[in-house]
Amino acid sequence: MNICMISYWSCPLTPTGVLTAGGMNIYVINLVNNLGKLGHNVDVYTRVHSQKDEKILTGNKNVRIIHLDSGKLGNYKQFALKVEKFIKKEDINYDIIHAHYYFSGLVAIQIKNKLKIPLITTFHSLEIAKEVYVGKKNKSRKKNERKVVEKSDGIIASTELEKVDLIKTYGAYNHKIFIVSPGVNHHLFFPRNKIFSRLKLKLPLKKEIILFVGRIDPIKGLSVLIEAIGKLTRLYPSFSKKFRVLLIGGDIENRKFWENSEVKKIRRLIKEKELECCIHFIGSKPHSKLPYYYSAADITVLPSLYESFGLVILEAMACGCAVIASKTGGMKYIIRDGESGRFFRNNDMEELSLVLWELLHDKKYLLELGKNAIGESLNYCWDKQSQKVVKVYKKFGSN
Ligand code: UDP
Numbered sequence: 383m384n385i386c387m388i389s390y391w392s393c394p395l396t397p398t399g400v401l402t403a404g405g406m407n408i409y410v411i412n413l414v415n416n417l418g419k420l421g422h423n424v425d426v427y428t429r430v431h432s433q434k435d436e437k438i439l440t441g442n443k444n445v446r447i448i449h450l451d452s453g454k455l456g457n458y459k460q461f462a463l464k465v466e467k468f469i470k471k472e473d474i475n476y477d478i479i480h481a482h483y484y485f486s487g488l489v490a491i492q493i494k495n496k497l498k499i500p501l502i503t504t505f506h507s508l509e510i511a512k513e514v515y516v517g518k519k520n521k522s523r524k525k526n527e528r529k530v531v532e533k534s535d536g537i538i539a540s541t542e543l544e545k546v547d548l549i550k551t552y553g554a555y556n557h558k559i560f561i562v563s564p565g566v567n568h569h570l571f572f573p574r575n576k577i578f579s580r581l582k583l584k585l586p587l588k589k590e591i592i593l594f595v596g597r598i599d600p601i602k603g604l605s606v607l608i609e610a611i612g613k614l615t616r617l618y619p620s621f622s623k624k625f626r627v628l629l630i631g632g633d634i635e636n637r638k639f640w641e642n643s644e645v646k647k648i649r650r651l652i653k654e655k656e657l658e659c660c661i662h663f664i665g666s667k668p669h670s671k672l673p674y675y676y677s678a679a680d681i682t683v684l685p686s687l688y689e690s691f692g693l694v695i696l697e698a699m700a701c702g703c704a705v706i707a708s709k710t711g712g713m714k715y716i717i718r719d720g721e722s723g724r725f726f727r728n729n730d731m732e733e734l735s736l737v738l739w740e741l742l743h744d745k746k747y748l749l750e751l752g753k754n755a756i757g758e759s760l761n762y763c764w765d766k767q768s769q770k771v772v773k774v775y776k777k778f779g780s781n
Contacts, residue, residue: 420768536558607627633666634666684705708726
């Protein structure tokens with residue numbers, strides 16, 4: 383098939399963990415590389431990284447990343463015109479458009495109308511989740527999401543929960559929605575030796591390492607983790623000598639990072655709890671380095687108030703790291719509680735502190751959880767998931 387992928391919000395090659403670049407970027411790049419491997423031709427249309435930087439990158443088999451300059455983010459009609467012009471100039475016949483996030487959906491509606499080809503959308507996240515879990519309303523986003531739902535021929539949802547949200551909140555038709563969960567790249571995320579990883583990353587060999595990976599955003603619930611660690615050190619003062627919490631994510635070299643309200647809030651909390659000794663912001667890390675961090679850690683915690691899926695949990699599990707996650711959103715589907723990881727009640731720092739304490743004091747159980755997690759993660763391979771996406775395309779496309 384010839385596939386026109388729209389990734390208007392951000393280029394899938396943007397370094398992740400900084401500002402808004404996260405799971406969606408990783409999803410798009412893994413999906414397109416796997417579609418390319420399956421023999422499909424994929425063009426990903428995205429915005430230029432900086433002005434006058436229009437270029438086409440052709441790294442992986444059958445995949446092109448086409449950067450187009452269309453002015454400011456938000457000027458999506460202009461971007462759609464640019465894409466149309468490019469398609470006309472190169473005389474390409476696409477079978478299907480696949481849009482990522484509602485903004486790309488808006489671009490894609492315009493192109494779909496011109497080219498008369500079917501549109502599949504993956505939303506990645508929905509306004510309704512932010513509204514419910516962070517209390518932030520964005521009326522125009524919701525209106526636009528509804529429009530994209532209406533105009534899409536098919537929608538790929540990551541979980542059953544997302545499907546329910548799409549139907550209940552946006553009136554999506556049941557028959558239009560296909561559930562295909564994201565995958566993890568097992569060629570990159572597999573267990574490495576713990577001591578080797580710690581030596582490589584210059585991490586202490588004798589401390590318990592608790593890891594967080596993600597964008598520094600209120601939805602990630604970092605304050606719940608800090609509160610839980612604060613409680614442990616209050617109850618067991620000697621504990622603070624025994625552990626390190628590493629917070630991966632954010633551009634720590636940039637002054638703006640430290641001015642961000644969420645970062646300020648978390649730092650205040652760390653100071654208040656006298657935890658500066660043991661909780662560190664270590665900045666975003668390249669995706670390729672993360673397997674070493676997951677392998678070096680004793681536990682990876684994702685305390686999010688909401689996750690549409692939670693790729694970080696899946697990556698940690700694929701590396702054999704024991705995981706603790708809040709029981710929310712997509713994470714509910716990834717972990718089998720007590721077998722391949724542990725849940726705690728969403729936003730409940732008391733329960734998180736108990737689970738942390740329990741796992742850190744039962745090394746056998748910790749190892750067992752990590753081992754089972756590897757097996758569980760094998761249910762989510764991009765090789766297989768991309769084939770499921772192709773099946774959805776084929777319901778609509780001409781080939
Ligand atoms: N990530 C990364 N480097 C970082 C922080 C995050 O490569 O410093 C990646 C992480 O490995 C994961 C993605 O960003 O693949 C975050 O995805 P997730 O679904 O956990 O969260 P989202 O960003 O979608 O909220």
